[in-house]
Amino acid sequence: MNDRQDAYDPYAAQEQQLIGYDPYGRPVYGQAPAQAPAPPYEAYEQPYGYGYEAQAPGQHPYPQAPAAPDHGARDGGYGQEQYAPGAGHGYDTQQARQWIPHQQAPQPLPHHQAPPPAPVPQVPEPRRAAPEGAPSRPAAAEAGAVPEAGRDYRTEMFAFIDQPDEESEDVIDWLAFTESRTERREEARRRGRNRIAALIVVLALFVVGGAGYLWYAGDLPFLDGPGAQKKPAAGGAQKRDMIVVHVLNTKKGGSSTVLLIDNVTTKQGATVLLPNTLTVPGPDGAGRPLAKAVEDGGLGTREALDSVLGTRIGGTWRLDTPFLERLVELVGGVVVDTDTAVPADDQAKTPAVSQGAKQNLTGAMAVAYATYRAQGEPETKQLQRLGTVLYAVLRKIPGDPKAAAVTVDSMGQILDPALNAQNLGALLSRIGEHAKVGAYRTEVLPVKPDGGLADGAAKKTVDDILGGSATAVPGVAPRIGLKDATGDEKAQLAAKAALLNGGYTLVEGGKADKTATVSQISYRDDALRAKAIEVAKTLGLPETAVKKADSPVNADVVVLLGKDYKAS
Incomplete structure (x- = not known):
């Protein structure tokens, strides 16, 4: 594509020389510099063939090298001949341009100039493989026969291969x-x-x-x-705080006794009403009614109740009716469901109380209702009214122990030294909290007419509510229950005296429903067997009378006195 041919003379191809490489590594050829025409001829200067340089006169030519194949030549190249020293330029006769007379010499056609090479990028580009049969770059450079010293090398003349x-x-x-x-x-x-x-x-x-x-x-x-x-835990394993309350009627006489219990384990409160006929041991060991013990000043009443019930009462609160009235006023009155109408008593100066549900009672009305007992009514009726009033008062006690202590102290009552205002106020506040949420119960302790605890019912109340235990407390004399089945009052008195003289705490068991021929001594716990044998010896009974059995009497050892007992 770089070889040019004369359109008028097919043998007059212009000789070109290598001037560089294009961006793809292919050789680029251009027209060789023209020489001045010889004097005897008007012919045009012919380009040198491939591989030759212009020779000066008197110089030997360079060795001829094989010319690069000309893509435009028909016969594969042009013949070359050497000139003698001082001779003009030689040329091939086949390549000479003919001149026709009367015509102007043909002007040489302008040779096609190769476009200037594009600037080569700084990053080398891969070069394509040369066509088969094309001369290598060194061969082409050698064929150009251009002096290397005069060659101007530029960057775009080189290409780098990145394989x-x-x-x-x-x-x-x-x-x-x-x-x-x-x-x-x-x-x-x-x-x-x-x-x-x-x-x-x-x-x-x-x-x-x-x-x-x-x-x-x-x-x-x-x-x-x-x-x-x-x-709930077992009866004896539960922790209980309890006090005994003696309510004395200063206007009409008489007294009532209740137990206030705070079951710390089950978070429940209770009131146990104790009939005045309950027999408790006196200072001399002989039994006496509870009312008599309270009337005598109440000294030792708490210990006597412990011996009968098997409990641990923490203190005694003597609440006379004027202080009960004052307490009701301090809490702002109470609301009670009254079961009967209480007439006014001018002599006692007590107001009347109406019957009905949710009766608002003042202090005086509450005292009148709590102490009222109609003609012919059993004592348990009056005790239940007292329990109702106490329950209503407890619901109005402040829940804060300090505030409850202030309320108790405001009554102006001189308390038992063992139960001061702070302790009493704290206990009442805890029991009151149980009453406010309904975790409260009121029970009457069943007592037989002779003062002994009723079988079955009394035991259930003592065990479930009071937590009475049949096991003797360490350091405390065992409680001995005596139940008379002889039908002889003298034999019963003799047996009591013998037990009291032996240092035992006597628990009145009352009289049996029927007489028994043989006496029997029973115990509940194996640890009490030795004590039961000692009791048998104290009463002069054989050891064969001792047996392990359950008894309705709440005592450590129970003696069923039969006709075989002989008073000494």
Whole structure:
């Protein structure tokens, strides 16, 4: 494409020389510099053939090198001949241009100039492979026969080959694969560690939560949680705080006795009404009615009740009717469901009380209703009215122990030294809180006409509410219950005297429903067998009379006195 041919003379091809390479590494040829015409001829200067330089006169020509193939030549190249020294330019006769007379000499056609090479980018580009049979770059340069010293080399004349390395790409791909695989393994290990840590945390929370629940419910050994107090325990294992209250009627005479109980274990309150006919041991050991013990000043009454009921009473509160009236006024009155109408008593100066539900009672009205006993009514009726008034008062007691203590102190009553205003106020506030939520009960202690505890019912009340125990308290003389089945009053008195002289605490068991021929001494706990044998010896009864059995009498050892007993 760089070789030009004369359109008029096919043998007059212009000789071109190598001037550089295009951006793709292909040689670019251009027209050689023209020479001045010889004097005898008007012919045009012919370009030199490939591989020759213009010769000065008297110089030997350069060695001829094989010319590069001319794409426009028909015969594969032009013949060349050497000139003698001083001769003009030689030329091939086949290549000489003919001149026709009477015509102007043909003007040489303008040779096609190769476009200027485009600037080569700074980054080398890959060069295409040369066509088969084309001379190599050194051969082409040698064929140009241009002096190297006068050549102007430019950047665009060079091209650089960048051959892709497939093996390096494979290595990069393998490194990327191994790196991604390692990262996936590390990520899997990290996720596994996170799962294990989360599982450990969940298990720890589960264990802690379960232990906390068991602690709260009180199911852990040696650790009692708050919830453990809500579970009822055995009667003797429950913790109870109780006091005995003696209400003395200063206007009409008489007294009433009740027990106020705060069951700390079950969070319940209770009032147990004690009939005045209940027999309790006196200072001399002989039995006497409870009313008589209170009338005599109440000294030792608390201990006597403990011996009969098997309880531990914490204090005695003597509440005369004027102080009861004052207490009702301090709490703002009470609301009571009255079961009967109470007439006014001008002599006693007590107001009338109407019958009906939710009666608003003042202090005086509350005292009149609590102490009222109609003609022919049993004592239990009056005790139940007193219990109703006390329940209404407890519901109005402040829940704050300090405020309750202030209320008690405002009554102006001189209390038992063992039960001061702070202790009494705290107990009343706790019992009052039970009454406000309905966790409260009022019971009458069943007593037989002879003053002894009724079989069955009394035992249930003592065991369930009071927590009385048949087991002797350490350091305290065992309680001996005596039940007369002889039908002889003298024999009963003799047996009482013998037991009191032996240092035992006597519990009145009353009279049996029918007489018995053989005496029997029973105990509930194996630890009391030795005491039961001692009691038998004290009464002069054989050891065969001692047996382990349950008894309706609330005592450590119960003696059923039969006709075989002989007073000494």
